[in-house]
Structures are given as structure tokens and as C-alpha cells.
Amino acid sequence: MIPSGFEYHRPNSVQEAVALLAQLGEEARPLAGGHSLIPVMKTRLSAPEHLIDLAGVSGLKGIRQEPGHIVIGAMTTQYEISGSPLLAETLPILRETSLQIGDPQIRYLGTLGGNVANGDPGNDMPAVMMCLDAEYQLVGQSGQRGVRARDFYLGAYDTARQNGEILTEIRIPVPPRGHGYAYEKLKRKVGDYAVAAAAVILTMTNGKCTMASIGLTNVADTPLWAEAAAQALIGTGLDHAAIANAAAAAETITDPAADGRGPAEYRTKMAGMMVRRAIARAKSRAQN
Amino acid sequence: MNDMTPTQAERTGKLEGLGCRRKRTEDIRFTQGRGNYVDDLKLPGMLFGDFVRSSHPHARIKSIDTSKALALPGVKAVLTAADLKPLKLHYMPTLAGDVAAVLADDKVLFQNQEIAFVVAEDRYIAADATELVEVEYEALPVVVDPFQAMAPDAPVLREDIKDKMDGAHGPRKHPNHIFNWQVGDKQGTDAVFDTAEVTTKDLFVYHRTHPSPLETCQCVASMDKIKGELTVWGTFQAPHVIRTVVSILSGIAEHKVHVIAPDIGGGFGNKVGVYPGYVCAIVASIVLGVPVKWVEDRMENLSTTSFARDYHMTTELAATKDGKILAMRIHVLADHGAFDACADPSRWPAGFMNICTGSYDIPVAHLEVDGVYTNKASGGVAYRCSFRVTEAVYSIERAIEVLAHKLGMDSVDLRMKNFIKAEQFPYHSALGWEYDSGNYHVAMQKAMDAVGYPALRAEQKTRQEAFRRGETRQLLGIGVSFFTEIVGAGPSRNCDILGVGMFDSAEIRIHPTGSIVARMGTKSQGQGHETTYAQIIATELGIPADDITVEEGNTDTAPYGLGTYGSRSTPVAGAATAMAARKIRAKAQMIAAHLLEVSEYDVEWDIDRFKVKGLPEKFKTMKEIAWAAYNNLPPGMEPGLEAVNYYDPPNMTYPFGAYFCVMDIDVDTGVAKTRRFYALDDCGTRINPMIIEGQVHGGLTEAFAVAMGQEITYDAQGNVMGASFMDFFLPTAVETPKWETDFTVTPSPHHPIGAKGVGESPHVGGVPCFSNAVNDAFAFLEAGHIPMPHHAWRLWKVADGLGLHA
Structure with missing residues (x-):
């Protein structure tokens, strides 16, 4: 519970932060809300020599609307996401998800950027971002690039972010007005990672599902985009059989670890169960 | 009497005694962050200890190399079993009649067992230094399942007592066996089962868990080499017992050992025992002559202490x-x-x-x-x-x-x-x-x-x-x-801790102006003793609970007691409190009779006063009696108004x-x-x-x-x-x-x-x-x-x- 020594840096701009990262190399880690990094430092599972605190970097906070997109700054906190009227109207699944992360104290500090960038499969927002087909903006010394959330996660704590890059903002295509959505999370207690969780968005037209997307949390080394599961819903009335097919398809792509949350078999089945429940709830919310 | 005379109900209510939903007096400081816990204690020159712990659940220790840790600037000492052996402190007695390793000698028996104690100028250096101590292990086969412990081919765990087949509670059947304890009528019971119409048989496993108080176990030991006195502040549910144990183990006379349990953030049984951290902090302070603090972290608490x-x-x-x-x-x-x-x-x-x-x-x-x-x-x-x-x-x-x-x-x-x-x-x-x-x-x-x-x-x-x-x-x-x-x-005829009977105690002292300080041998860890003991005294002595200070945990001032666990505070120390108060009331009765110029048999107790029987307007309140106890006593009576009771419960x-x-x-x-x-x-x-x-x-x-x-x-x-x-x-x-x-x-x-x-x-x-x-x-x-x-x-x-x- 006592971290190793480290140098603390507090740059004022993205350029400055990126320059520090380049200069300090692999022993430097960007620090956002700190709710993943600080605990692993306290247990000495991680001992970075330099922390580059992004809290003072201007322009990394805020939620704005662009044509067809919502853009969220990486340092926007979970609390700010859950309280945003703009997100409540355009991307209500974000509010539903953020309210299931940690507890109020954690949500005051924990950021969206930190949640999606560090590659912890237990984090909730990555699967939601895959579900929504969000794009992450990464800035390094050589410039800026966008990476789709669906391409970002390579393994546990292993992402497409290069050393020297900082994730600055998240661009999310706004789903059609009247879409149904749900984030169903099974957890042991408040503040825990999911046993399994499922993010679903879908649209219904004349009683048929015309669009669907499903993301899964904490049932593999990475968050999962359950493409086939969503495909099983298209064109159906989201009847019992269609939902069962989607759940079964979702279960097949899981590869969870056995841990205190339960054996792998259970967590796979719970992924399916969360998919079922999320679809049912999303359906009940969708305008037809 | 006039309309302003308080009614009996009003007088009773003012006391906030037995049965009153009185708010907890200690919560005023707790809810404002003004509690005083062990880790709040900062003494000049204080050093910090941290443990090197075993990564193996069962292994022989081939070697321990502390040289790199000792070379780290700020490290003052690294204790191992070799240092404690000459003091005969590498093992310590347990309450159950066994011994437990303070620092692992020759082998480790569970994961995270204490191997070395690093003492450094600050908590961070101590933690860094633990990583520099090099321990070479030879892994041994592990016994996890208790049902396998007594198998004929099970690895012998406790080599230190492997030849001691007569344990603290009788003969041992196997080197991994501790005791066999039987109560009741075996033959008679078996006979009933043999002929009963209906029987059930199930294995009920009550799994291993942990009391997990929010405040972990911790202490500060401070040896004053000039006075030859040792003071230990710690998370102790039973501070007096700790004092006796420390005196016996250290050889320091018990009157020169001062054990103080300040506010405690939950115990639930976790803070009854003596742990290697206490022993090592004390030894380090004795060796180095400066205060040494040891504070467990959460993982240490859950995986090592009780x-x-x-x-x-x-x-x-x-x-x-x-x-x-x-x-x-x-x-x-x-x-x-x-x-x-x-x-x-x-x-x-x-x-x-x-x-x-x-x-x-x-x-x-x-x-x-x-x-x-x-x-x-x-x-x-x-x-x-x-x-x-x-x-x-x-x-x-x-x-x-x-x-x-x-x-x-x-x-x-x-x-x-x-x-x-x-x-x-x-x-x-x-x-x-x-x-x-x-x-x-x-x-x-x-x-x-x-x-x-x-x-x-x-x-x-x-x-x-x-x-x-x-x-x-x-x-x-x-x-x-x-x-x-x-x-x-419990009754001392069948309950003792290390030979000390499980009585408990209370001392009550009434000051001339009628307020009270009371001290008990128990120690609240959140139970609200400061509130409830005062209520017992309030009803027994007719002094408002608000005018009563209850102190526990300082072994220099509190009477000897066996501490707080097993829901024993109210049954034992609560009884001592009532009995001590009754001693005071008996003396107060004599003083009241003297003040009222009647026989003590002609006065009777009435909520907060003694009154003359049949003449309710002739009375002396406890407050008046308290004043008189210091200046106007019956001839020959000892001044003052205080009492101590050691209560040995009958059941x-x-x-x-x-x-x-x-x-x-x-x-x-x-x-x-x-x-x-x-x-x-x-x-x-x-x-x-x-x-x-x-x-x-x-x-x-x-x-x-x-x-x-x-x-x-x-x-x-x-x-x-x-x-x-x-x-x-x-x-x-x-x-x-x-x-x-x-x-x-x-x-x-x-x-x-x-x-x-x-x-x-x-x-x-x-x-x-x-x-x-x-x-x-x-x-x-x-x-x-x-x-x-x-x-x-x-x-x-x-x-x-x-x-x-x-």
C-alpha cells in the first residue's frame, strides 16, 4: 500500500505533455483520474518513475456537439458525464453506464479518457464505446490520429495507443433519435468490476429491429464487440428466440477468467444473461 | 414546594440514565474527524517498521541477506529471527498455550508470514527496503485442506514441536494435530442415536473469514532508556493483558510498562491477540532507543492477523x-x-x-x-x-x-x-x-x-x-x-487469560462539585462505552450522565481488566460499574443522614437524592453530598467519595x-x-x-x-x-x-x-x-x-x- 518513489509532472498543454512523454520514455505514465493507476502503484504492481498529471492540461475537458457526433474530452469525469443534459438527450447509455462505475467519490475523479485508455478489461466504458463505434483521438509528437474503439483493444492493458501518445478526446456518432439502449451490469457490490456486463443499442421500425450493436465488459482479456450477436437481432421483432440467439452468440465469443466473481462458466452464462436483459430493456425503451 | 419543583419524571429524565436513548457522546469527536487513533500519533524521532513477508506458504528458509536493505539510506535496522533468538523472542506464547513465530525461524508456514522487520526513517523507505531483503527458499509440500492434515503421509508443519506430543490441551495424535477436546456423554449419546426413529447427519462448513476492522492493527512503541520505561500505544481490545504479556516477554517490570489504547476503529476480535508487529516494534524501540511505529496495511490485516x-x-x-x-x-x-x-x-x-x-x-x-x-x-x-x-x-x-x-x-x-x-x-x-x-x-x-x-x-x-x-x-x-x-x-473459576481470571473492573471518583470521572478495565472499539457506562452510573448515583466522564484504555489510570470482546463489557465491567456506584451510594447515605441529622436508616434513595422517610421535602441531593464528602463528614469517616470494584461474575x-x-x-x-x-x-x-x-x-x-x-x-x-x-x-x-x-x-x-x-x-x-x-x-x-x-x-x-x- 506504499508506492515506490516517482517524479510528478504537471504540464499545461497537450504539446507539453506529449513532449514530456517523449522525453521520459517508457518509464513515464500519463495520470488522469488515477483510479486504475494509483491502486496498482500502491501495491507496487506498477512502479512508473514519472507521472504526468493531465489535470492541468487545458482543453481536455468538456462535452460538445458536432454534426452527427458528440465529442467528449478525455479528462471529463464520470460525474460530468452522468450530469450532462446533452448526453442524457443524445447518448443516454453513457449516463446509465457512468452511474454504475464506482461510487460518487470515484465518479468525481475518474475520467472517461482514463477509463477507456488504460485497457483494463474490467472498465465499463470501453465496451460501450465499441457498441457505439466511437473513435479515440490520439496525439503524439508526430501528430494526431483517430483509432476506432473496435480496433483499439489488443489484450489486457494492451492497446493501440503508442508510447508517447495521449488520448485527448472521444468522438461518438449519435445514434438515431428514439433508439433503445441499456447497460446491464452484474456485480458483487458497489464499486466492483462487472461479473459480466452488456451494452446494447438498437432501433425498432414497424416492430422490427433495424439496427443493433452489442458490447461486452469483463468477460475476456479485452472488451468485446459482439457483432454476430447483434446481427442475430436485425430483422426480428426481438422475440424470445431472437434474444436467445443473440445471447448464445455473445456467449461463444467470451473467454473470461475464473476469479472471485465466479468460475469462467458462470461468467460466460452471465454475459449471455446480461445480453438478454439489456436487449429486453433496450427494446422497451425504443420508439417504434 | 411550588410549581417550579421538578417532578420525579423530570428529575429522572435529566439524568439520562438507564433506558434513555442518549446520543453517543464519543460521536461528537468521531463525526468531526477529531478521534485520536494510533496512526495519528507522531513522536519526535519516530521510526517506521515494515515486514518482509514470505512469498511461499511452506518453505525452508535457506538464507536471508539484509545487506542491501541496510545499505539503503534511511534504514536503521533490519531484524530477523537470528536477532530475536538471543532474546528468546523469535517465538511468542499464544493465548491458546501454543507458541507462534514472531519472525520465521528456519521455515515459513504460511504465505505472507513475517520474515524480517525493517526499521527506517520514513514509511516509504521502510517499504523500499523490504524489497531489498533477499530471502532464499526451498519450497516444501503444502497442507491446505484440514481433512488432509492428519494423513499418515502429510508433511510435518510444526518442526519446532514435532516431538512434543503432549500439547496444551492433552495428547496429540499426529504432528499436525493440536488437540482433541470432548464434552458430554458419548456412550449415552451413541445409545440414543442407535435406536432413534429419525436421525440427520450433515457436514456444515463454517468458512474462514476475517473480522476486518476498518482500522488495521498498529502500534507505537517508545522505550525511554533513561527511565527504563516502555510505553506502547496500540490497537488493543485488552490493554491490561497486553501490559502483562509485554512485561513477561520483555523482562521490564510491569509498573514500568505503560500500555495505552487510544480510540480504536473497530476490533471484532481482530485486536485481542499479540502480533509480531507489536513485538518487533517494541524490540526495535528497545534496541534503538527511539519510538517505532508499525501500521498494518489492508492486505496484511486480511492475510496475516487472526x-x-x-x-x-x-x-x-x-x-x-x-x-x-x-x-x-x-x-x-x-x-x-x-x-x-x-x-x-x-x-x-x-x-x-x-x-x-x-x-x-x-x-x-x-x-x-x-x-x-x-x-x-x-x-x-x-x-x-x-x-x-x-x-x-x-x-x-x-x-x-x-x-x-x-x-x-x-x-x-x-x-x-x-x-x-x-x-x-x-x-x-x-x-x-x-x-x-x-x-x-x-x-x-x-x-x-x-x-x-x-x-x-x-x-x-x-x-x-x-x-x-x-x-x-x-x-x-x-x-x-x-x-x-x-x-x-467469565467466572474466574473456569475462565482465565494466561492465568489471569476474567473479572473486570470499574473505578468511580466523584469530585467535590458533583461531577464524576470513571475508569474501566474494558476498551471500547466503537461500542459506545463512554455513553452507556455513564448511564449506569447516572441511574445508580443520581448524577446526570453529561456530568460523567468515562475513560478506558490507559493502563496507568484504569483499573486492571480483561478487555472488550465476547460481549463481556456490559455483563462484567457494567456489573463492576454498578457495584462500585453502590459502594459510593452506601457512603453517601451515611453522609446524607449526617447532613440531615437523622439515622442512616431513616433516609431513603430517591432518583438523585436521599430524603428523610416520610418527609420528602427534607433531602440532600447527590451533588450536595459530594461537596460534603470533602468538608463535612460524619465523625471518623474517611474524606472523599470514590470506589473501585473488581467484579467476578457468578455466571x-x-x-x-x-x-x-x-x-x-x-x-x-x-x-x-x-x-x-x-x-x-x-x-x-x-x-x-x-x-x-x-x-x-x-x-x-x-x-x-x-x-x-x-x-x-x-x-x-x-x-x-x-x-x-x-x-x-x-x-x-x-x-x-x-x-x-x-x-x-x-x-x-x-x-x-x-x-x-x-x-x-x-x-x-x-x-x-x-x-x-x-x-x-x-x-x-x-x-x-x-x-x-x-x-x-x-x-x-x-x-x-x-x-x-x-
Whole structure:
């Protein structure tokens, strides 16, 4: 519970932060809300020599609307996401998800950027971002690039972010007005990672599902985009059989670890169960 | 007399004495962050200690190289067993008559065992230095499963005592065997079982868990080499016992050892024992001559200092076809880990497990307990219960449910049929206890009426039918438990700690202006002693509770006591408090008579004063008497107004209660939701109903935690799993059910104010109630006994095994 020594840096701009990262190399880690990094430092599972605190970097906070997109700054906190009227109207699944992360104290500090960038499969927002087909903006010394959330996660704590890059903002295509959505999370207690969780968005037209997307949390080394599961819903009335097919398809792509949350078999089945429940709830919310 | 004269009720109310819902006086500082805990203590020149701990659960230590750590700037010392050996401190005695390693000598016996103690200028350097100590291990085969511990080919764990086949509690059958303890009539019990119409037999495993107080174990040791005096501030539930132990171990005379327990952030049994951290901090301070602080972190607390339970109880009942219980037989395999460090009274190797006949009139019984060593942390403390009482009550209350199911009888009816009857008290149980008082039928009926028991069973029947028809995926469980605790240890004829009888004490001193300072031998860890002891004194002496300061924990000022655990503070120190107050009142009576110029037989006590019999307007208040005690006494009387009492209780007290739990279980996820929990407690006279309710809320919350998921587990290789709050289930307000409390009052006949103690009852009664609710939900599907803890995934597996996911 006592971290190793480290140098603390507090740059004022993205350029400055990126320059520090380049200069300090692999022993430097960007620090956002700190709710993943600080605990692993306290247990000495991680001992970075330099922390580059992004809290003072201007322009990394805020939620704005662009044509067809919502853009969220990486340092926007979970609390700010859950309280945003703009997100409540355009991307209500974000509010539903953020309210299931940690507890109020954690949500005051924990950021969206930190949640999606560090590659912890237990984090909730990555699967939601895959579900929504969000794009992450990464800035390094050589410039800026966008990476789709669906391409970002390579393994546990292993992402497409290069050393020297900082994730600055998240661009999310706004789903059609009247879409149904749900984030169903099974957890042991408040503040825990999911046993399994499922993010679903879908649209219904004349009683048929015309669009669907499903993301899964904490049932593999990475968050999962359950493409086939969503495909099983298209064109159906989201009847019992269609939902069962989607759940079964979702279960097949899981590869969870056995841990205190339960054996792998259970967590796979719970992924399916969360998919079922999320679809049912999303359906009940969708305008037809 | 005029209209302004306060009425008797007003005078009583002003005292805020017995029965008053008085707000806790200590909360003023706690809620403002002004508590004074061990880690708040900062002394000039203070150093910090940290442990090098074993990565192996069982290994020989080939070598320890401390040179790199010692070379780190800021490191002052690194202690190993080699340093402690010349002082004979590499092992320390345990309360259970065993010895425990302070620092591992030759080999380690559990993961995270203490190997070396680093002392440095600050906490960070100490932590850095622990990583620089190089330990070379030779791994040895591991014993994790207690059922394998006594196998003929099991690896010998305790080489230090392998030839000592006569243990503290009799002969040992195997090098990994600690004791065999038997109570009751074996032949008579066996004979009943041989011919009984109905018998049950189940293995009830009460899993290993941990008291997990929010404040971990910690201390500051400060040796004053000029005065030759040692002061130790620490998280001690029993500070005087610590002082005696420290004196014996260190050789420093007891009057030169000052032990101080400041505010404590929860104990629950975790802070009764002596831990290597205390010993090492003391040794380091003696060696270095400066204060040394040691503060455990969360993982150290959960994985090294005193676990609870780990009892494997094969429980049998014999009964007639119509449900009269005839006999009980239990064999317990007790996993004590690497050392026998149970915190029980010396002569009770399995605590008061022989309370296992519960609230029932069972004519004959036999209990046998075998303790074994395994490669796990040592302990076996009473986590929010009297010694092994939760284990005992869990065993009987599960067995009752199993028997009722087998008989096709409602379990409440079975309990009612077998309860000890009110007229049987004092009741002598088959396993040797004398229950002081009880009225079980009345308590159970009141609880049944409160929850609407028949309607609940009807609802359950409807639900089961709907479930079978596929209309719902939710099962309904109704949990019942009825418990009898045994607390207030205890009479010195059969209870001692390291030879010191388990009395307790109170000293009360009334100042000339009529305010009071009182000191006890107990130590609150959150129980609210400063509030409740003052209420006892207020009623006994007629001084408002607000004018009474209660102090505990400083062994220089408080009278010797055995500390706070096993719900003993109210039964023992609370009794001492009342008795000391009565000594003062007897003297006050003589002073009052002197002031009123009448015979002491002509005055009588009236709330806050002595008045002349028949002349209520002629009186002297206690406040007036206090002043007179310092300037106007009867001729020849010693001045002052104070008293001390050391109370050796004539018996234990036996609180009891009836609990009901209503639970919905989602068979598709295994998630259980407690819809309702009702707890009726009878703790005798109620000193402060609000504190009682708070105690019940806390105890039930810990019961909920333990029953529904709180555990310390080890993998097959002996690695301790889940020793952090990520995995160790500490429920928050969100998970915790809403608690309904209720009560009956059956005073203890032998306690001066009739109080019995309550802090642990809700835990003792709560755990089986939750477990019974889970088991009850599945019972109609013939699931058999479902073991704790009832995690969602485990319940899902039960449902899966029953084919409910097909």
C-alpha cells in the first residue's frame, strides 16, 4: 500500500505533455483520474518513475456537439458525464453506464479518457464505446490520429495507443433519435468490476429491429464487440428466440477468467444473461 | 414546594440514565474527524517498521541477506529471527498455550508470514527496503485442506514441536494435530442415536473469514532508556493483558510498562491477540532507543492477523417421528492454521462451542473437536461473537432446519416443540452450561406475529407453484433462526487469560462539585462505552450522565481488566460499574443522614437524592453530598467519595433472540435479495435502546457479509486469495438490507442491573438466518444442505445442478 518513489509532472498543454512523454520514455505514465493507476502503484504492481498529471492540461475537458457526433474530452469525469443534459438527450447509455462505475467519490475523479485508455478489461466504458463505434483521438509528437474503439483493444492493458501518445478526446456518432439502449451490469457490490456486463443499442421500425450493436465488459482479456450477436437481432421483432440467439452468440465469443466473481462458466452464462436483459430493456425503451 | 419543583419524571429524565436513548457522546469527536487513533500519533524521532513477508506458504528458509536493505539510506535496522533468538523472542506464547513465530525461524508456514522487520526513517523507505531483503527458499509440500492434515503421509508443519506430543490441551495424535477436546456423554449419546426413529447427519462448513476492522492493527512503541520505561500505544481490545504479556516477554517490570489504547476503529476480535508487529516494534524501540511505529496495511490485516471460523462441523440430531429431539452429536475439525493462536479463555480450546445444543432442551449430547495445523495464517478468533458461539449456533440452527425438512414439519413448530421452557430456568444443558434466564416461546411468538409468518409461508407456496409452472424465475426463501448466546466471560473459576481470571473492573471518583470521572478495565472499539457506562452510573448515583466522564484504555489510570470482546463489557465491567456506584451510594447515605441529622436508616434513595422517610421535602441531593464528602463528614469517616470494584461474575449471561429473513433469489443469476429482515433481541435490561439498535444493525450487517460472500480462501498451492477489499466482501449501504429491530426483556437474575450484553447477538443469530433463508428457498427442490458463503455464482451453480437452467 506504499508506492515506490516517482517524479510528478504537471504540464499545461497537450504539446507539453506529449513532449514530456517523449522525453521520459517508457518509464513515464500519463495520470488522469488515477483510479486504475494509483491502486496498482500502491501495491507496487506498477512502479512508473514519472507521472504526468493531465489535470492541468487545458482543453481536455468538456462535452460538445458536432454534426452527427458528440465529442467528449478525455479528462471529463464520470460525474460530468452522468450530469450532462446533452448526453442524457443524445447518448443516454453513457449516463446509465457512468452511474454504475464506482461510487460518487470515484465518479468525481475518474475520467472517461482514463477509463477507456488504460485497457483494463474490467472498465465499463470501453465496451460501450465499441457498441457505439466511437473513435479515440490520439496525439503524439508526430501528430494526431483517430483509432476506432473496435480496433483499439489488443489484450489486457494492451492497446493501440503508442508510447508517447495521449488520448485527448472521444468522438461518438449519435445514434438515431428514439433508439433503445441499456447497460446491464452484474456485480458483487458497489464499486466492483462487472461479473459480466452488456451494452446494447438498437432501433425498432414497424416492430422490427433495424439496427443493433452489442458490447461486452469483463468477460475476456479485452472488451468485446459482439457483432454476430447483434446481427442475430436485425430483422426480428426481438422475440424470445431472437434474444436467445443473440445471447448464445455473445456467449461463444467470451473467454473470461475464473476469479472471485465466479468460475469462467458462470461468467460466460452471465454475459449471455446480461445480453438478454439489456436487449429486453433496450427494446422497451425504443420508439417504434 | 411550588410549581417550579421538578417532578420525579423530570428529575429522572435529566439524568439520562438507564433506558434513555442518549446520543453517543464519543460521536461528537468521531463525526468531526477529531478521534485520536494510533496512526495519528507522531513522536519526535519516530521510526517506521515494515515486514518482509514470505512469498511461499511452506518453505525452508535457506538464507536471508539484509545487506542491501541496510545499505539503503534511511534504514536503521533490519531484524530477523537470528536477532530475536538471543532474546528468546523469535517465538511468542499464544493465548491458546501454543507458541507462534514472531519472525520465521528456519521455515515459513504460511504465505505472507513475517520474515524480517525493517526499521527506517520514513514509511516509504521502510517499504523500499523490504524489497531489498533477499530471502532464499526451498519450497516444501503444502497442507491446505484440514481433512488432509492428519494423513499418515502429510508433511510435518510444526518442526519446532514435532516431538512434543503432549500439547496444551492433552495428547496429540499426529504432528499436525493440536488437540482433541470432548464434552458430554458419548456412550449415552451413541445409545440414543442407535435406536432413534429419525436421525440427520450433515457436514456444515463454517468458512474462514476475517473480522476486518476498518482500522488495521498498529502500534507505537517508545522505550525511554533513561527511565527504563516502555510505553506502547496500540490497537488493543485488552490493554491490561497486553501490559502483562509485554512485561513477561520483555523482562521490564510491569509498573514500568505503560500500555495505552487510544480510540480504536473497530476490533471484532481482530485486536485481542499479540502480533509480531507489536513485538518487533517494541524490540526495535528497545534496541534503538527511539519510538517505532508499525501500521498494518489492508492486505496484511486480511492475510496475516487472526482470521475467524474455519470450522468443519459434522452435526447429527436424533429425534422421534413427531419431532422431539433426543440427542445431538457433533464432531468438529478445526483448522487453526500454522499456530494455535485462538483467542479463547485458556481452558477452552474450542471456546464455548459446547453451547451447540442451542435454545433446545436436548437431554443428551456429545461434542468432539480436533484442532489441526495447516499452511494458513493463524487465528481462530471470535469475530463479533463470544468464543466459537457463531459456529455453535450455525450448527444447531442449520441442523434444526434439516431435521424439520426430513420430518415434513415446519421448522418453527419444531423449535417451539423443543425450546427450553420458561419454567426450566436456570437450565442446565447437557453440555454443562447453566442458562441464566429466558422466555423463548414468547420471543418466537412475538417475532412470528410481527412478520406474519403464516402469510409468508402461504406466499412461498404460491411462488413455488408459479415457479414450477415457469411463471417466475424467483425463488422465495424464509429464513428463521433462534439463538442463545453465551457471553460475559467469565467466572474466574473456569475462565482465565494466561492465568489471569476474567473479572473486570470499574473505578468511580466523584469530585467535590458533583461531577464524576470513571475508569474501566474494558476498551471500547466503537461500542459506545463512554455513553452507556455513564448511564449506569447516572441511574445508580443520581448524577446526570453529561456530568460523567468515562475513560478506558490507559493502563496507568484504569483499573486492571480483561478487555472488550465476547460481549463481556456490559455483563462484567457494567456489573463492576454498578457495584462500585453502590459502594459510593452506601457512603453517601451515611453522609446524607449526617447532613440531615437523622439515622442512616431513616433516609431513603430517591432518583438523585436521599430524603428523610416520610418527609420528602427534607433531602440532600447527590451533588450536595459530594461537596460534603470533602468538608463535612460524619465523625471518623474517611474524606472523599470514590470506589473501585473488581467484579467476578457468578455466571455467564445468555442473551437470545428470534430472527426472520425473507429473501428472493434469481435462479438465472444466483443473485439473492433480502426483502425483509426482522431481529428480535432479548439482552435483558436495556441500557441505551439507541445503542442497542446500532449494535444490532452493525452485527446484522457483518452477518449478512459473512453469510453472503465474505471469505478468505486459499488455492491448492496455499496462496491466499482475495485479501483485499476488491474481493473480500465488505457490504456498503447499497447492498445492506434494511433492518427491523424489536425486543423482549428477560433480565439476567445474577447481574446487578439485569443486563446481558448485545453487541454480538445479531451476528450469531444473523448468519444462520441468512443461510437458512437461502437453504429454505431451494429446499422444496430437495437441494440438500447448501454451504456458505452464498455468493451469487455459488447459488447459480446450485440452481444449475438442480437443472433449473435447462
